[in-house]
Amino acid sequence: MIGEAELRDRVEAAISAGAQLRARPREEVASLVAAAWGLIADPERAPGRAARERLPETTGLSLPMIAWALRATFEQADEAAHLEAARRMTPAEGAALSPARLSALILAGNVFTACVQPCSMALLAGSPLIVKASSKDDVLPQLFVAALAEIDLELAEACEVVTFPGGTPSLESALMSRADVVSVYGSDATLTAVRQRLSPTATLVPHGHGLGVGLVPRGALGDEAEAAAAATAFALDVAAYDQRGCMSPHVIWVERGGAIDARRWASMLATQLGRLAEDLPRGALPADVGAAQIQWRGVAAARGELHEGDGWAVSYEGRAALRISPGWRNVMVLDLEDARQVGAALGSLGVHLKTLGVAGDAALRRSVAASLPPGVAPRVAPAGRMQRPSLLSLADGRPPWEGLFRLTALE
Amino acid sequence: MSRAALAAKIAALIDRLADGARDDAARDALLSEAAAWQRTRVKPLAKLAERREDPLGFPAVPTDVFRYVRVAAHPPEEDARVFRTSGTTSGARGASCVRELDLYDRAAKAEATRALFSAGPMRLVFLAPHPEEAPDSSLSYMLGRFVDWFGTEARWVFSEGRLDCVALEAALETDAPTAVLGTSFAFVFAEDALKRAFSLPAGSLVMQTGGFKGRSREVAPDALRAAISARYGVPEARVVGEYGMTELSSQMYETTLRAPEAPRRYGVPGWVRCVAVDPETLAPRPDGEPGLLRIDDLANLDTAVGIQTSDLATVRRDGARGDTLELHGRASGATPRGCSLAIEEALGDR
Numbered sequence: 001m002i003g004e005a006e007l008r009d010r011v012e013a014a015i016s017a018g019a020q021l022r023a024r025p026r027e028e029v030a031s032l033v034a035a036a037w038g039l040i041a042d043p044e045r046a047p048g049r050a051a052r053e054r055l056p057e058t059t060g061l062s063l064p065m066i067a068w069a070l071r072a073t074f075e076q077a078d079e080a081a082h083l084e085a086a087r088r089m090t091p092a093e094g095a096a097l098s099p100a101r102l103s104a105l106i107l108a109g110n111v112f113t114a115c116v117q118p119c120s121m122a123l124l125a126g127s128p129l130i131v132k133a134s135s136k137d138d139v140l141p142q143l144f145v146a147a148l149a150e151i152d153l154e155l156a157e158a159c160e161v162v163t164f165p166g167g168t169p170s171l172e173s174a175l176m177s178r179a180d181v182v183s184v185y186g187s188d189a190t191l192t193a194v195r196q197r198l199s200p201t202a203t204l205v206p207h208g209h210g211l212g213v214g215l216v217p218r219g220a221l222g223d224e225a226e227a228a229a230a231a232t233a234f235a236l237d238v239a240a241y242d243q244r245g246c247m248s249p250h251v252i253w254v255e256r257g258g259a260i261d262a263r264r265w266a267s268m269l270a271t272q273l274g275r276l277a278e279d280l281p282r283g284a285l286p287a288d289v290g291a292a293q294i295q296w297r298g299v300a301a302a303r304g305e306l307h308e309g310d311g312w313a314v315s316y317e318g319r320a321a322l323r324i325s326p327g328w329r330n331v332m333v334l335d336l337e338d339a340r341q342v343g344a345a346l347g348s349l350g351v352h353l354k355t356l357g358v359a360g361d362a363a364l365r366r367s368v369a370a371s372l373p374p375g376v377a378p379r380v381a382p383a384g385r386m387q388r389p390s391l392l393s394l395a396d397g398r399p400p401w402e403g404l405f406r407l408t409a410l411e
Numbered sequence: 412m413s414r415a416a417l418a419a420k421i422a423a424l425i426d427r428l429a430d431g432a433r434d435d436a437a438r439d440a441l442l443s444e445a446a447a448w449q450r451t452r453v454k455p456l457a458k459l460a461e462r463r464e465d466p467l468g469f470p471a472v473p474t475d476v477f478r479y480v481r482v483a484a485h486p487p488e489e490d491a492r493v494f495r496t497s498g499t500t501s502g503a504r505g506a507s508c509v510r511e512l513d514l515y516d517r518a519a520k521a522e523a524t525r526a527l528f529s530a531g532p533m534r535l536v537f538l539a540p541h542p543e544e545a546p547d548s549s550l551s552y553m554l555g556r557f558v559d560w561f562g563t564e565a566r567w568v569f570s571e572g573r574l575d576c577v578a579l580e581a582a583l584e585t586d587a588p589t590a591v592l593g594t595s596f597a598f599v600f601a602e603d604a605l606k607r608a609f610s611l612p613a614g615s616l617v618m619q620t621g622g623f624k625g626r627s628r629e630v631a632p633d634a635l636r637a638a639i640s641a642r643y644g645v646p647e648a649r650v651v652g653e654y655g656m657t658e659l660s661s662q663m664y665e666t667t668l669r670a671p672e673a674p675r676r677y678g679v680p681g682w683v684r685c686v687a688v689d690p691e692t693l694a695p696r697p698d699g700e701p702g703l704l705r706i707d708d709l710a711n712l713d714t715a716v717g718i719q720t721s722d723l724a725t726v727r728r729d730g731a732r733g734d735t736l737e738l739h740g741r742a743s744g745a746t747p748r749g750c751s752l753a754i755e756e757a758l759g760d761r
Contacts, residue, residue, distance in 0.1 A: 290690020
């Protein structure tokens with residue numbers, strides 16, 4: 001385990017590299033960062049091979065799932081996306097961008113690609129970065145720094161990756177002591193602990209507990225083909241990262257009045273999950289999740305209908321209230337009288353609702369987004385893209401560069 | 412077959428096995444018979460049975476099901492007693508609906524006699540609410556029955572979530588062998604409140620049960636046992652853990668009173684079948700390998716004989732000791748995991 005002195009040295013090293021980083025044109029940094037990710041995306045290159053070799057063990061995901069996640073993430077994190085992010089960060093005339101002297105990023109272990117957006121954004125903003133990766137899985141951030149070093153050693157020096165067990169106060173304090181901004185992915189308990197240790201002048205960007213939900217409006221259930229398309233798309237959302245992500249759907253509401261009702265649609269979703277189980281098999285089930293799965297499926301079978309197969313289950317439970325799924329591809333389908341009621345159903349989730357997947361076209365998404373109650377600000381994403389946010393997607397309703405820089409007004 | 416006839420067969424088997432005798436073939440046959448009887452009367456059980464063929468011949472009802480639907484072989488108007496779980500973060504409480512308490516009483520008395528009170532009645536001190544204060548607590552009900560079966564005198568020193576320290580100290584000043592029985596969190600309250608140690612007379616014992624459920628600070632089982640031993644002046648071998656749950660009618664106790672040298676494990680009564688199962692296939696794990704604990708309890712005639720818990724356990728066929736159970740704790744489930752979930756409390760009604 002890293003010691004406090006070494007950690008402080010690494011923090012100082014990252015801060016020292018900040019001057020070189022800030023001296024670079026933002027567009028150049030964007031191209032170099034995108035190129036580093038590109039090395040990992042490419043299964044023929046050494047970083048890409050290493051990712052595919054090491055991630056199945058550290059994440060518990062199957063190799064096909066790893067390959068899918070890398071492809072799905074990096075096709076949206078290419079050079080064009082990075083250049084667009086750089087462009088959007090450029091302040092309006094009359095203002096200058098003042099990057100954070102150091103940003104700290106504390107990652108969780110549930111979705112291994114969660115580091116991509118915050119790492120890219122910090123470097124684009126000109127803020128050196130220290131990443132505290134999950135002690136169980138630090139593969140992708142480590143590979144990123146290695147890939148960056150292959151491309152541009154000076155730039156790589158602005159990104160340090162460390163791991164140590166959570167709940168180590170002296171190390172956590174050392175990690176955050178020099179950071180102007182601390183971005184945290186983790187449980188609400190983790191956020192609370194970090195908040196208590198943060199200096200009053202540092203900015204906390206919290207990414208706490210969360211979940212996704214899905215909606216199939218009757219407008220997306222005009223016929224069998226539309227309903228099947230929605231089922232195919234949502235099946236991918238459920239299967240992605242084995243439903244361990246904070247954007248993964250736990251429930252999918254199906255509006256009444258379409259050509260296909262919720263009960264039948266649940267069986268269509270089950271069919272698609274069965275197909276995905278062959279192409280993108282689920283990882284091994286941990287014992288604690290197995291216990292929760294037995295309970296969750298038991299309730300579904302006892303009070304509703306349960307479709308289950310090798311590594312997945314779909315329940316249909318009528319108009320019951322949402323039950324949290326144990327993840328690992330267990331999802332419930334519920335009836336919804338009117339899509340306009342979805343806002344009321346979601347209000348109690350508040351900031352925990354990270355993503356609302358909606359089947360159908362953009363007009364349906366706009367209509368649903370307009371009905372959301374105050375305090376609820378999920379990504380409203382097309383079905384099939386719930387776990388595939390773009391590099392520029394808002395994170396918890398905030399710009400992805402939240403806290404990474406302030407603006408100096410030129411008066 | 413009528414309930415009465417089936418209950419009589421179960422009662423006879425409990426009586427026959429009460430002294431620790433084993434007849435697993437008779438137990439298993441009667442379990443199958445009871446499960447078949449329940450399947451035609453308990454709707455959730457019938458639905459679970461339709462789900463897939465169970466490796467043990469009939470399904471075990473997951474404990475969460477008791478929170479969402481009624482699991483009973485009789486209509487609500489025939490409930491003699493409804494025991495409720497202590498709730499979860501969402502506030503939903505499971506309900507175990509009992510039509511007649513005879514089997515519950517018979518099983519509870521038989522195993523407590525063997526595990527705790529083989530020396531006969533003694534003074535009882537309870538660190539748990541009186542049954543009149545907690546009429547839906549199966550633990551309080553059982554402890555109330557203990558007064559009738561095993562008590563020469565009874566003191567209740569825990570009420571409305573608070574320990575009556577003065578009453579407890581007074582109850583511990585005695586020359587008569589005493590059994591102190593209560594929940595683990597109440598014993599922690601007592602540890603925090605009592606200012607001195609006591610020396611209960613030889614033959615005294617302590618029974619502790621249950622976890623902490625956020626009601627007190629958590630203390631590791633070994634540490635709590637050592638603290639209790641020192642506090643009350645009873646050897647650690649006479650500090651006995653009880654394992655029970657609202658959804659069950661039978662209880663299990665650590666076997667340390669009758670086998671003080673053996674590893675600390677829970678004894679499984681002869682009318683109960685414990686099986687560690689695979690979480691995905693529900694198939695029994697080999698003897699001695701850990702799995703999720705399924706408990707088939709013949710005394711559960713009014714609900715479901717098969718109960719699937721979330722507890723990780725190892726079951727051993729332990730020769731002369733009969734079957735024993737080693738608990739590894741509650742499986743934590745998928746809650747705080749990365750940025751995923753622990754937000755059931757945010758979800759409103761259920």
